[in-house]
Amino acid sequence: MPHKSVHSRRGLMLVMSSPSGAGKTTLTRRLLEDDKDVVMSVSATTRPPRPGEVDGKDYYFVSPERFNEMVENDRLLEYATVFGNKYGTPREPVEQALLWGRDVIFDIDWQGTQQLMSSSKAIDLVRIFILPPSIASLESRLKKRGQDSEETIAGRMAKAESEISHWAEYDYVLVNDDLEETYADLKAIVRAERYRRERRPGMSEFVRGLMDERANREAE
Ligand SMILES: Nc1ncnc2c1ncn2[C@@H]1O[C@H](COP(=O)(O)OP(=O)(O)OP(=O)(O)O)[C@@H](O)[C@H]1O
Numbered sequence: 001m002p003h004k005s006v007h008s009r010r011g012l013m014l015v016m017s018s019p020s021g022a023g024k025t026t027l028t029r030r031l032l033e034d035d036k037d038v039v040m041s042v043s044a045t046t047r048p049p050r051p052g053e054v055d056g057k058d059y060y061f062v063s064p065e066r067f068n069e070m071v072e073n074d075r076l077l078e079y080a081t082v083f084g085n086k087y088g089t090p091r092e093p094v095e096q097a098l099l100w101g102r103d104v105i106f107d108i109d110w111q112g113t114q115q116l117m118s119s120s121k122a123i124d125l126v127r128i129f130i131l132p133p134s135i136a137s138l139e140s141r142l143k144k145r146g147q148d149s150e151e152t153i154a155g156r157m158a159k160a161e162s163e164i165s166h167w168a169e170y171d172y173v174l175v176n177d178d179l180e181e182t183y184a185d186l187k188a189i190v191r192a193e194r195y196r197r198e199r200r201p202g203m204s205e206f207v208r209g210l211m212d213e214r215a216n217r218e219a220e
């Protein structure tokens, strides 16, 4: 049986971005249900909760004053203003999860992704951009979701083009037409990324073991 070092690996930072309504939350939730090695980075936000959203699970819903405090105390890995509200990634839970070799998934916008890229964490990042099959479907998904006012939906649709313009800054681009197909593609990406050589710190030790074994056999 191979030594356990062969299985040790650095956790991934799996970043999901898209225009609002393309489906990143849906895909993220499915992955979290299916794969116990993946944990969610729960963001802090000044936006009010949507019906059914739970504090501490979907977001940490905080006041603008509390958010500013988090920024000043360097408690956020990245933060940005999106659709008029502030959003940010609490630093400590992410660092803790990566230390334990878990993968962390982030539902953040392009500004946050750029900030993570310019930090020391860049080598751990896997950036995935989700596109809708059409602009009409984006709008109908936001309407069908039924959680935002018409005004909010109009605001998000108005920003869709500028969000989409960042697609080329990502490692992978998925067009979320058929949900089952997109989800299968997402799982394939995660599976492959876990095998990247630079994420497998135990591999050198394992290979040294193979060499030693070969030398020992030759000596016998
Ligand atoms: N492939 C799909 N086909 C049809 N509907 C979909 C598909 N993927 C997601 N949806 C639906 O579209 C709506 C928007 O999806 P979701 O909330 O995941 O988007 P989002 O990108 O996270 O948006 P936001 O940035 O506003 O949080 C949801 O009601 C979801 O069920």
Ligand SMILES: Nc1nc2c(ncn2[C@@H]2O[C@H](COP(=O)(O)O)[C@@H](O)[C@H]2O)c(=O)[nH]1
Residues within 6 Å of the ligand: 016, 017, 018, 019, 020, 043, 044, 047, 078, 079, 080, 082, 083, 087, 088, 089, 107, 108, 109, 110, 111, 112, 113
């Ligand atoms: N830069 C960051 N962007 C974030 C974070 N959490 C969420 N988001 C992005 O905001 C919009 C709107 O989200 P919604 O829940 O109000 O629909 C969406 O693009 C998210 O990806 C964050 O911590 N940092």
